[in-house]
Amino acid sequence: MSTGPTERAGPLQPVDRALDVLLSFDEYRTSWGVLELADEFGLTRSAAQRLLASLAGRGFPRADPDTRRYGMGPAMWRMAGLWERSGGLSALAEPLLADLARTSLFCVPDGAHVRCIAAVSGSEGPRRSHPFLAELYPAHAGATSRACFAFLDPAERGALLSGRPSARFFDLTPFDEREVETLFDTTVGQGYALSQGEYDAASRAPAVPVFGGKRPVGPVTLVENKHSDHDDDLLDHLTPPRSAGGELTGPLSNRRPAPPTRRWRRGHGSRPSPHPTTD
Incomplete structure (x- = not known):
């Protein structure tokens, strides 16, 4: 019988959560505040802060020093451009x-x-x-x-x-x-x-x-x-x-299965109806 570690089925939770955050950016959601992110993803404030800071350290979101909100960063542009050029x-x-x-x-x-x-x-x-x-x-x-x-x-x-x-x-x-x-x-x-x-x-x-x-x-x-x-x-x-x-x-x-419905301050949180139907 094997004594090695048991292989977990499904995605690694921290990685999956980080990807969920990155995929949550779209035309309607262009930035996140720490409290908004914590509430949306069921995190503590400190966990949301660490997650955003870690991603920002690699250039995916970028922190605005004035508003303290995290918008899309240059790493997203670089990867999107590479995918398109290839x-x-x-x-x-x-x-x-x-x-x-x-x-x-x-x-x-x-x-x-x-x-x-x-x-x-x-x-x-x-x-x-x-x-x-x-x-x-x-x-x-x-x-x-x-x-x-x-x-x-x-x-x-x-x-x-x-x-x-x-x-x-x-x-x-x-x-x-x-x-x-x-x-x-x-x-x-x-x-x-x-x-x-x-x-x-x-x-x-x-x-x-x-x-x-x-x-x-x-x-x-x-x-x-x-x-x-x-x-x-x-x-x-x-x-x-x-x-x-x-x-x-x-x-x-890349639509999320359960899009946010709350209307956050400054009008950042609610998502309007999706693109025009092709039906």
Whole structure:
């Protein structure tokens, strides 16, 4: 019989608690006070202080000397940048696109465009002489970009797009600023975008947003040949990209199972409703 230490099932409690604290930062919770953290996680004040100080010593949160609150620190930025530069997001998306068994794309914002960082080809996709990967799609044309820019804060979107010239690629390309804004509003209302021949005359596409918290990370798009004899509706093809988008949103959002409901002083504690639904 072995006399060695018994191996514990499950995560190590101190490590798991520290990770819970790091994952609790999001758009709604940008900082913690020691008492808030102690109450939220069921810790004593001294234990919460030691935990925050230990994490801050490695640069994950950063203490504000004036407010004595702990906000996100430079180590979070460094690790997030390293993950992005090493292709972590495309590696996360590619298996989900492959499961769709159709020509599908995942794109990320790039200025006034979205840029394709993952693409999988299928038999129903349009024939083209150049790859989808690294292609830029302008904000005003097509479901791919619309499923991202529609869900930005209107003020942020206006700062990016207002007054910019919009190229008209084909007769179906929307280029009037008011028309484009109406399409953005429609997309937010229904939770997805559809297009036929706006950016590529030979293609039609449904696209759904992927979120990281409440912010759009990019769209998942299903791309098909646009034929005059199509007897189906684009809505019939919405389920696969919606499913892939939901699977991507989960790990990118890192939502805690039981989000805080208290309204702390200074308005830091309550979490509003999550990102716009894609249902």
